[in-house]
Amino acid sequence: MTAKADQLLIASSKGDIESVRRLLADEPALADLPGSPAWDGGTPLAVAACEGHVEIAQLLIDHGASLNPITNDGSALLLGAWGGHEAIVRLLLDRGADVNRASASGETPLMAAAFKGYVAITALLLDRGAAADAQTTRGTTDFFNTSPPVCGESALHLAAAEGHREVVELLLARGASKTVVDHAGQRPLHWAARHHHESLFVLLK
DSSP states (O other), X not given: OOHHHHHHHHHHHHTOHHHHHHHHHHOGGGGGOOOBGGGTTBOHHHHHHHHTOHHHHHHHHHTTOOSOOOBTTBOHHHHHHHTTOHHXXXXXXXXXXXXXXXXXXXXXXXXXXXXXXXXXHHHHHHHTTOOTTOBOOBSOOSSSTTSSSOBSXXXXXXXXXXXXXXXXXXXXXXXXXXXXXXXXXXXXXHHHHHTTOGGGHHHXX
16 A cells, blocks of 8 residues: 555544645545555445445545445445534435445345434434345454354344344334344344343333
8 A cells, every 4th residue: 555545544534635636636546545454454445434424435435435335344334323513424425325335244235324313314324225134244353243153143133132123123124034043043032132122111012
């Protein structure tokens, strides 16, 4: 990786838009860098999305940044959702990001929003076509820390495990299945029970 590429990643992460502008003016192709191993596979757009830097994300996209590369933790859209950055999520979706683009272990932006309890972002992703019943694959992850390794959970499993009632209600209202099972045959109800969220039992039965 060149010195300028590393500078762009740092500036994108820190929200230093003037440095981003200068670097892109000198070398526009930097906007579409491949993921850097030193940044967990992150691209400038991914690190900007993770930190919620909307203007920088917009600038990078305008200079040709690809929307859907996968970092070690997922796409830029997933990272924006994880951080609770609704404006970033909306920007990426408006510019054509794949709402169902999953990480190597199957985590989706919807799962990130559901896990963190972000109701507005969950609704936005569903409005844009997020698959309510998508499930993780087999493998390991450092992302959803309640369930390494991943084991076939859906967004509803994750919301139930974290006790996010509004997200659970929203997912159910938008068609998420209460009967989808993980690789151990456990439904979202079982995940709620395991994490002692008794108030969700009626909803999930």
